[in-house]
Structure formats: structure tokens, C-alpha cells
Amino acid sequence: MDLGLPHFDAELEELGLLAQTAGLEPVARITCKRRAPDAALFVGSGKADEIKALAEQTGATEILFDQSLSPAQQRNLERHLGLPVNDRTLLILEIFAQRARSHEGKLQVELARLQYLSTRLVRRWSHLERQTGGAGVRGGPGEKQIELDRRMIDESIKRTRERLVKVKRQRQTQRRQRERRDTFNVSLVGYTNAGKSTLFNALVKARAYAANQLFATLDTTTRQLYLADAGESGRSVSLSDTVGFIRDLPHGLIDAFQATLQEATDADLLLHVVDAANPHYPEQIEQVQRVLEEIGAANVPQVLVFNKVDMLDAGHTPAAPRDTFELEGVQVPRVFVSAQTSAGLPLLRAELVRAVTQDSAAKAVPAPENVPAHETPV
Numbered sequence: 001m002d003l004g005l006p007h008f009d010a011e012l013e014e015l016g017l018l019a020q021t022a023g024l025e026p027v028a029r030i031t032c033k034r035r036a037p038d039a040a041l042f043v044g045s046g047k048a049d050e051i052k053a054l055a056e057q058t059g060a061t062e063i064l065f066d067q068s069l070s071p072a073q074q075r076n077l078e079r080h081l082g083l084p085v086n087d088r089t090l091l092i093l094e095i096f097a098q099r100a101r102s103h104e105g106k107l108q109v110e111l112a113r114l115q116y117l118s119t120r121l122v123r124r125w126s127h128l129e130r131q132t133g134g135a136g137v138r139g140g141p142g143e144k145q146i147e148l149d150r151r152m153i154d155e156s157i158k159r160t161r162e163r164l165v166k167v168k169r170q171r172q173t174q175r176r177q178r179e180r181r182d183t184f185n186v187s188l189v190g191y192t193n194a195g196k197s198t199l200f201n202a203l204v205k206a207r208a209y210a211a212n213q214l215f216a217t218l219d220t221t222t223r224q225l226y227l228a229d230a231g232e233s234g235r236s237v238s239l240s241d242t243v244g245f246i247r248d249l250p251h252g253l254i255d256a257f258q259a260t261l262q263e264a265t266d267a268d269l270l271l272h273v274v275d276a277a278n279p280h281y282p283e284q285i286e287q288v289q290r291v292l293e294e295i296g297a298a299n300v301p302q303v304l305v306f307n308k309v310d311m312l313d314a315g316h317t318p319a320a321p322r323d324t325f326e327l328e329g330v331q332v333p334r335v336f337v338s339a340q341t342s343a344g345l346p347l348l349r350a351e352l353v354r355a356v357t358q359d360s361a362a363k364a365v366p367a368p369e370n371v372p373a374h375e376t377p378v
């Protein structure tokens with residue numbers, strides 16, 4: 001069951017898909033309008049009773065909120081409804097925990113979970129601090145316990161970070177080796193479920209896990225892609241498939257997945273894959289742009305790949321298979337493809353060849369000529 005404002009239909013749909021990805025089955029949804037969330041229950045008590053009745057009627061075993069709940073609201077709701085209550089952030093964390101396969105992925109998820117937990121404790125802690133008398137008496141056992149928990153969590157965060165730094169260092173060594181090989185690095189980015197892995201497989205004839213789920217991919221896979229038409233002897237580029245983005249990606253996750261997301265920051269070119277058959281693709285493009293900014297990849301050149309053209313209705317088929325699309329005031333090349341039927345893939349390859357050739361040309365120019373006269377080369 002989910003809760004949100006009526007005009008956030010798409011967001012509720014996405015919450016449902018997230019729930020399914022986590023192995024839950026949505027049985028009912030309920031929305032409510034409120035000027036401000038209730039401090040104790042998030043919703044009003046009348047609405048809470050309504051949720052309870054609906055849950056009983058549908059046999060729901062868990063309640064999901066699309067919005068973030070404070071620890072107090074979560075506890076109060078669980079008490080009021082007699083069922084476990086979770087929010088979107090927790091759901092995403094749960095999915096990441098289920099999906100993580102590599103050592104690095106597991107460490108990243110663990111770090112995100114610990115960070116989430118630690119913010120909750122901080123809030124609960126300040127909540128207790130404000131009370132004098134009552135349950136959280138100053139210096140009482142509850143307070144000591146929280147301080148103990150805090151210290152343990154801080155310790156775990158520190159340890160997990162250190163382990164991650166080690167793994168990251170290995171990754172960076174690999175990256176440096178790649179740079180030495182003078183490879184052109186292409187990264188697939190895009191909203192979750194846009195078809196990145198399917199496109200990756202179609203381009204490099206690999207078999208990365210693709211599924212109609214959110215966050216099917218958590219770990220980065222990289223393969224060489226040979227472009228016969230690039231230059232006299234052809235050239236190979238390295239193509240990486242990586243984790244998908246989603247609106248309001250929990251902040252701890254961005255931080256924890258920095259190493260994985262770094263793949264995009266270090267790329268020479270981003271193939272920004274868009275699910276063109278999803279009516280909400282403009283919002284999804286915007287969300288992806290926001291994450292790219294956050295990880296410092298906003299200035300990496302992009303090619304927009306409008307995927308799933310095989311699913312477009314007759315009235316919505318593109319006028320031209322290749323054009324440009326305005327992205328934050330910049331005209332970006334756009335190609336329409338279907339990763340599933342391979343339609344448009346030759347055009348996409350041609351786009352890659354163009355980018356690689358341009359890059360080679362730029363690199364072929366002797367360095368001093370690249371420097372404007374008024375600047376001193378260092």
C-alpha cells in the first residue's frame with residue numbers, strides 16, 4: 001500500500017514496481033491530501049484508521065509510504081496499524097541489499113545502510129534529549145543504549161569505509177591501466193529499467209543481466225567494443241554498463257556507490273539511455289541529469305539513446321532516426337534505437353565512431369597548440 005498525492009500517480013506506480021522488485025506484491029493503494037504532515041502519524045488519525053481498515057480488508061502484511069517518515073512517525077504508525085511500516089528509502093536500500101553481488105557492491109550497500117541507521121539514531125537521540133522526565137529520562141538506560149549503538153555504528157561505518165577505500169584503490173589501478181592503454185571509455189547511464197543492460201548486450205554481444213526490474217544491475221561490467229570504421233585500422237572502445245538512477249536516490253547510496261558511479265565521471269562519452277516508451281521520460285531525463293551533476297559528470301559529452309522504439313504507437317514514431325535534442329540549453333545528438341530488435345544500432349555505432357574519431361583528432365594535435373596564447377603551459 002502506498003500513500004501520496006493524487007497527481008503523483010507515476011510516483012505511486014514506481015513505488016509499486018519497487019515493491020515488486022523487492023519481492024512484495026502491491027494489493028491496494030491509498031492517497032491523501034494534507035497541507036503539512038502530521039508530526040506523530042504523518043497522516044491524520046482518521047486517514048490512519050482508513051489505512052488500517054483497508055489493510056485488514058485486503059490482507060496487507062506491510063504498509064509502504066512513498067515519502068520519508070521520521071523514526072517517530074514510523075514507530076507510531078506501526079503501533080497504530082499493527083503492521084510493519086516502511087518508506088521508499090528503506091525499500092530502495094532493501095533492493096540494493098538483495099541485488100548486491102560483488103564484494104564492492106556489498107560493502108557499498110552496507111555503508112549506505114549504516115549511514116541511514118546512524119541518521120535515524122541521531123534523530124531519535126535528539127528527540128529523547130528534548131524530553132525531561134517521561135520515558136527518555138536524561139541519563140536513563142535508553143540514552144546510554146543509544147550512545148552505545150551510535151558508537152558501534154560509527155565504528156562499523158569507519159571499518160566499512162576503510163575496506164571500500166582498499167577495493168577502490170584496486171579499481172583505480174585498473175583504471176590507470178586502462179588509461180595507459182589509451183582507451184576511449186564509454187559509459188551507459190540512464191534511469192533504472194531504461195534498457196541499458198539490453199543495449200550493452202546488443203552492442204558487445206555479451207550477456208549482462210537484464211530484467212524488467214528496477215536496479216537489475218548494481219555492479220559495473222566493462223567490455224571492449226570494436227569499431228571497424230573508426231580510423232584506418234579500426235579502434236576499440238571500452239563500454240561500461242552500470243547501476244541505474246532513480247528519482248530521490250537516497251543520499252547515502254550516492255555516497256556509498258561513488259566508486260561505481262565514478263565510472264560515468266571518468267568516461268569520455270556517456271550514452272544516456274532513455275525509455276522512450278515511458279510517458280514520464282522527460283522527468284526521468286531530468287533526474288538522471290541531477291545525479292550526473294551530483295557525481296561531477298555533468299560535463300562529460302553525451303549521446304541520447306532513445307530506446308524501446310519498437311514499443312511506440314504508430315502516432316509517436318520519430319520523424320528521423322537521428323536528430324538533436326535540447327538538454328539544458330545544449331543540443332545533444334540523439335539516436336532512436338530498439339536494443340531488443342536491434343533497430344537503429346548501426347546508427348548508434350556510427351555515432352560512436354564519430355565521437356572516437358573526433359577524440360583521436362583532438363589528441364593528435366600537439367599539446368602547445370591547444371593552449372591559448374595568453375596562458376602559460378605548465
Ligand SMILES: Nc1nc2c(ncn2[C@@H]2O[C@H](COP(=O)(O)OP(=O)(O)OP(=O)(O)O)[C@@H](O)[C@H]2O)c(=O)[nH]1
Nearest residue numbers: 193194195196197198210211215216217244339340
Ligand atoms: N520492448 C523493448 N523492451 C526493451 C528494450 N530494451 C530493453 N527492454 C526491456 O526493458 C527491461 C529493462 O531492461 P534492462 O536492460 O534490464 O534495463 P536497465 O536499464 O539495465 O535496468 P537496471 O539495470 O535495472 O537499471 C527488460 O525487460 C528489457 O527486456 C527495447 O528496445 N524494447
Ligand SMILES: [Mg+2]
Nearest residue numbers: 196197216217
Ligand atoms: Mg541493467
